[in-house]
Amino acid sequence: MKKLIKISGEEKKKQKIQPPPTKIIFEYPSSNTEEFIKKLYEEMGLQELSNGIECMEKEVESTFSKNLDFYIKEEALKKMVLHCYEMAKERKEAMGFLIGDVKYWDREYSVVYDIATTSLDASPFYVRFDREAFENLFDKLDEIEYEYILIGWYHSHLGYTSFMSSIDLETQKKYFNQPFHAAIVLDPIAKDMKAFRLMNGDCVEIPFAIFK
């Protein structure tokens, strides 16, 4: 007979009350993403890539939200860019978690401080974590010295720009369906990056800011 399990209570993670980052170095959509990524490549000593592939994905419809409540630390962005770039050289998609926190000032906002990833089971059109590589991912999560939240996930496209496909939307609905969650789609070949979230079950492109 199944033994009863008793839930004795829930401890909700408390939101820190703190103003959003101020040292903004890039803001989307008011600045040009292609130029910004090009500048990042120069800083990181990366050559531009030109091995794009024909798009096999169908873009899901999205609207655009005007409220800025998604911030990404420059170091996290650089790690993400490098990961997507290195995987693109092998003609494979990249993917990982966005690690951070949800805070409150005059509104709720989320901040990405880092990323966590591991070996991937990837092709030019598909990506997931390698079934044998979770231990490495757990190691990276254990290295984080604060009470993290998975703010969302990132993955790459190979030269056909940044958008959410139906499989991406399924992932968003299944795991990252809270108002603070986000998905970043980064195209290291087209030098494009967009962020999305779910609002009332619909896919919405959102503004974002990169800070130092």
Add this chain to the structure above:
Amino acid sequence: MMKIAVKDAETGNRISMEVEKDNTIEEIIEEAANYWRKDPGAYVVRLGKKILRGEATVEEARLQEGDIIELIPDPEGG
């Protein structure tokens, strides 16, 4: 009876539970997933560096009083 916690990595929230040594990990995750209205089969369950198998009991998984098991998403992108 033993007290453990389940952490939802997507929100940072935790629930405390009282479990028996012959409860399975699957039962624990089902309970947590029902509470949070999640799909219980969609997650990788970890205790530290170890993935916990659904069919393992609390005893077999060597869960200890105060342990925190965590639900980790398993995203797919295209």
